[in-house]
Amino acid sequence: MSDDKEPWIWLRGKVAGLGPIRDDLLETYWRLDQQITTIVGYNRQSPQPMRTTRAILIDGGSSNEIRFTIYDVSQTPEAPVGLAKLAMDTARGHAEYLVTLDPGHHGQGIGTEATRLVLDYAFHVAGMACVYLTVLEPNTKAIRAYEKAGFKKQGVRRDSNVWLGQRVNEVHMDAIPADFEGASLVKQMFGQ
Numbered sequence: 503m504s505d506d507k508e509p510w511i512w513l514r515g516k517v518a519g520l521g522p523i524r525d526d527l528l529e530t531y532w533r534l535d536q537q538i539t540t541i542v543g544y545n546r547q548s549p550q551p552m553r554t555t556r557a558i559l560i561d562g563g564s565s566n567e568i569r570f571t572i573y574d575v576s577q578t579p580e581a582p583v584g585l586a587k588l589a590m591d592t593a594r595g596h597a598e599y600l601v602t603l604d605p606g607h608h609g610q611g612i613g614t615e616a617t618r619l620v621l622d623y624a625f626h627v628a629g630m631a632c633v634y635l636t637v638l639e640p641n642t643k644a645i646r647a648y649e650k651a652g653f654k655k656q657g658v659r660r661d662s663n664v665w666l667g668q669r670v671n672e673v674h675m676d677a678i679p680a681d682f683e684g685a686s687l688v689k690q691m692f693g694q
Contacts, residue, residue: 509573509580513623513687518615519573519580520623523559527571528552530582531559539605542666559585566590568628572616574607583607586620588628595631597624608643617651619687625679626688634676640665645673652677 511519523531532555534540541549559569572584584603591597599620603613624630635653637644649655653675661669686694 509571509582511573511575511580512570513619514575515615515619515687517574517576517610518612518619519575520570520586520616520619521573523569523571523585525560527582528556528560531555531585534583534585534602534604537602537605539608540602566592568623570616570620570623572601572603572612574610574612576610576612583612584616586616588620588624588630588633590628590630595629597628597630597633599624599633599635613644614647614650617648617653621652621677621682622686622688625682626686632676632678634674636672636674638663638665639671639673645675648675652681652683654681 509519509521510524511521513520529552532552535555536549566589568588568590570586571582572586573580574583584601584607586602587600588597589600599617601613601617601620603616607613621633624633633653634656635648636659637648639645639658645655654677656674656676659672659674662672663670
């Protein structure tokens, strides 16, 4: 890379790319996490201060967490538009998937492709046997995106969360390597 501000993209799809978390993008990450769609989607009641975002993304974390910057690679220059995280339980070989995407980039296939790229990384780099997530049932667009990326519904936990002030179900979804369809970009890097 010729410039530290230039994106370093590990995995590049047609519309989405994944790269590492970057210190210089702290304010971008904080803004993404303060969107009302993110606050409602994660059932938080309030925004968080930037120092909390710094502590979580830049200063803190653990060796069992892999965090990614999601880029829109369909534009020039490529722009950071989201965050993804794998919270891994390496002893059991599974990871929880969390994602935040700028609402202005919803409906463009970026979230679906980024999710698929994270699964590729989880299965073919981190060696996970299962990646799972929880999504609120009214968030049907997210559920469709997860299904397109390779997740399958496991079940529902009834009335276990809140969406716009109303009790709602949580949908539990997972993905396993046997269900990973199509070419692996990770494997292609190694000629496989």
